[in-house]
Amino acid sequence: MKNIKFLVVGMLFGIILVKSEVISWFRIQEMFRLQAFHMYGIIGSAIVVGIISIQLIKRFQLKTIHGEQIVVPDKIFHWGNVYGGLIFGLGWAITGACPGPLFAEIGSGFWVIIVTLLSAIAGTWTYGLLREKLPH
Amino acid sequence: MELIKQPWPWYVAAPLIGLIVPALLLLGNKTFGISGTLRQVCAACIPANISFFKYDWKKESWNLFFAVGIIIGGFIATYLLSNSGQVNINPHTTALLQQEGVKDFSGLLPQDIFSFSQLFTLRGFIFIVVGGFLVGFGTRYAGGCTSGHAIMGISSLQWPSLVATCCFMIGGFVMTWFILPYLLQL
Numbered sequence: 145m146k147n148i149k150f151l152v153v154g155m156l157f158g159i160i161l162v163k164s165e166v167i168s169w170f171r172i173q174e175m176f177r178l179q180a181f182h183m184y185g186i187i188g189s190a191i192v193v194g195i196i197s198i199q200l201i202k203r204f205q206l207k208t209i210h211g212e213q214i215v216v217p218d219k220i221f222h223w224g225n226v227y228g229g230l231i232f233g234l235g236w237a238i239t240g241a242c243p244g245p246l247f248a249e250i251g252s253g254f255w256v257i258i259v260t261l262l263s264a265i266a267g268t269w270t271y272g273l274l275r276e277k278l279p280h
Numbered sequence: 281m282e283l284i285k286q287p288w289p290w291y292v293a294a295p296l297i298g299l300i301v302p303a304l305l306l307l308g309n310k311t312f313g314i315s316g317t318l319r320q321v322c323a324a325c326i327p328a329n330i331s332f333f334k335y336d337w338k339k340e341s342w343n344l345f346f347a348v349g350i351i352i353g354g355f356i357a358t359y360l361l362s363n364s365g366q367v368n369i370n371p372h373t374t375a376l377l378q379q380e381g382v383k384d385f386s387g388l389l390p391q392d393i394f395s396f397s398q399l400f401t402l403r404g405f406i407f408i409v410v411g412g413f414l415v416g417f418g419t420r421y422a423g424g425c426t427s428g429h430a431i432m433g434i435s436s437l438q439w440p441s442l443v444a445t446c447c448f449m450i451g452g453f454v455m456t457w458f459i460l461p462y463l464l465q466l
Contacts, residue, residue, distance in 0.1 A: 147345040149307050154349020155356065157300055162357035163284075164293030168388040170369045173377060176456035179370040185290035186297065187430055193298025194435025201302060214305050219423065219433055221440035228421025229429075229444040233451015235414025237460060238407055240389065242426040243314040243419060246412075247347050251354025254389055256396050260412035267416025268318040272332035278421065 161248040169240030176237050222280040228271075285363045301435050310342055313428030315419035317347045380464040393464075403466040422447070 164186060165171050175183035200206070201214055208214060236242055239260055241249060246264065249257040271278075304310040321344075323337035358364075366386050374385060384392040398404030419425040422444045424433060430448065433441020 147342050150342045151345040151349040153303055154346035155353035158350035158353020159357040160293050160296050162354050163288040165287050165367050168367045169390060170367045174369050174373045176452045177373055179373045182290050186294045189294030190298040190431050191434050193295045194301040194431055197302035198436050208306055208309050212309055214309055216311060216436045219438045219440045224421045224423060225440050225444040226447050228418045229447025230451040231414055232418025232422055233448040234455045235411050235418055237452040237455035238411030239415055244350060244427055247350040248354035251351035252358040256394055256408060260408050263409045263412030264416030265318050265321050267413040268420045269322045269326060271417050271420040272322060272330045275332050
C-alpha cells in the first residue's frame, strides 16, 4: 500500500489543524476582522518554511524516496484565479473553513460539516459542468 | 503531555505545516493541495460524462488517502490530545460577533449556527450549505485553495498563486465586513 504514507502525513496535518485552532470558525473571523495575528502567523510562516524547503530541494537536487527527480509543475495564470479566488474567499468567510479544515472538522465530531463538504463537492461538480461557459 | 493538550501557538504549528510541502515532494513528487480531492470525488462517484471529470483519478488517489488522514488526525487531536474548551480569541471579535447575533462561544465552531437543528433555517442553510458550495466552486475555478495556492503555490514562487491568494483575502474581507453582519442576523 504505497499510499499509506500519505494517510500518515494527512493525519499529522489534521492534528496540527485542530491543535492550532485553524479549523475554528472564530479564528477565521478574527483573521478577516484583522483582530489577531494568529492565522497570519501560521499561513505566513508556513510559506516561509515552504520557500526555504523548496529552495533547498532545488539547490541540492534532492530526489524522491523512489529516486525520481522532484518537479513542481508551473501554475499558469488564468482569470479563474481571480474570479474563483474571490468566490472562494466569500465562502471561506462564511464557513470559516477551507477544504483541509472541513475534513478535520468532520473528524473532530462536527457531523453537520459533512453537509458542508457534500455541498463543496456539489460546487466543484457544478464548476466542472459550467467550465466551458465561464470566463478564464 | 500537558503541553501537547494545550492549544498550539502559531509559531509551533506554522513550521510543521510548512514542512508538509517538502514531505509530500520527497515522498513521491506530490504537490500539497486539498481542493483537488473534491474533484477526485466527483471523478470517482459522479463523473456524469463531464470532460473535466474524465481522467484517470486512480492515478492521483494519494490525495484521497491524505484527506482521510486529515479526518483521522482531526479525531485524534480532538478526542485524545485536547482539553476541550473555548477558543481564546480577541475579546473585540467576541464582542462584535455577540452584537451581530452569535451566541455560542464554547467550542471551535458556534453551535447556534453549525448544527443539524439549524440546517433547515435560512441562516443555517446559508452558513452550512451555501458557504460550502462557494468553497467548492470557487477553489476549483481558482485552481486551488489555501493549501494549493497560498502555501504550495507561493512557496514555489508562482505569481498566479499570489494573485489567487490576494483574491481569497479580498473575497473574505468583503464577506466579513459587508455581508456577514446581515447574514448573522437572519
